[in-house]
Amino acid sequence: MQNDNQRNLLSKTYNMATPPEMAMRWEEYENLIFTQWQELLNHNPKPSEIEIQSFLEQYPSLVPGAYNIVGGESGHPPTPHGLISQPTLPSYHSYIPDFLWISHNSSCVEPVFIEIESPKKRWFTNSGTFSQDFNQALGQLEDWRVWIKEPINQISFKSFYGLDKYxxxxxxxxxxxxxxxxxxxxxxxxxxxxxxxxEKEKDDLKIMTFDRLTPHY
Incomplete structure (x- = not known):
């Protein structure tokens, strides 16, 4: 019963409709998103994490990881064909990621757990040490890394997102x-x-600034 309820969270709850007009060309859309993104990042006062989260939910092409985050780009679309905002992590009962892509290719399933922080948070203190905000954010990713390495947690994650099937x-x-x-x-x-x-990066952990985000076709 629990698995059925979990799967219902991912079930289709919409119907496709014919758009009233043709979509704009990608080049126009890309320029529109990039311009609005820069305006948001450079706005005074600086945007909050909630404002950033909302913008990225509206324009998921800015969020990296849909077609792999390391190495060559996959030719397979992510599953379930969309960016998952504030994803459920079954059996994990603490702070959840802001976003999740489930990227995959012919040999691997590569879920990408994404944490965002407010752009106004500083990297370093005046003395050149990493700020408390940065260390706390990085520690959260380390918690997810430890959690997902446990076989029982991988099983529950795969079951919840339908990755336990062919x-x-x-x-x-x-x-x-x-x-x-x-x-x-x-x-x-x-x-x-x-x-x-x-030096804080690892093979499976990537760190980037908000300036690095650009629309991906």
Whole structure:
């Protein structure tokens, strides 16, 4: 019964309709999104995390990870053909990710757990050490990494998102984690700070600024 209820959360709850007019060309749409994104990031006062979350929900092409976050880009669309906002993590009872893509290719299922923070949060203190906000955000990704490595948690995750059935159940399961944090101007203002930031990355954990987000066709 619990699994049936969980699956209902992912069931189709809409009907497709014929649009009243042709969609704009991608180049126009890309320019529109990019312009609005820059206006939001550079707005004074600086946007809150809730405002950023809402904007990215409306324009999911800005969120990285749909077609793989590491290595070559997959030719397969993500499942379930959309960006999942504030996803359920079955058996995990603490802070959940802001977004989840379930990327995959012919050999791997690669869920991408994404954490965003307010762009106004600083990377470093005045003394050059990582800020408490940054350490806290990075620690959250580490918690998800530890959680998903447990076989029983992988089983519940796969079951909840329908990854325990063909063809996904025949592919390797390789989770990735992304932290989107702060602005490029601060992160690159000091060469040593930029190197320290890079050292925090791992093979399965990527860190980027909000400036790096651009629309993906």
């Amino acid at each position: 063809p996904y159940n025949e592919r390797a399961f390789v989770p990735y984690f992304v932290l989107i944090y702060g602005r490029r101007e601060e992160a690159t203002s000091n060469p040593n700070w930029n190197k320290k930031r890079h």
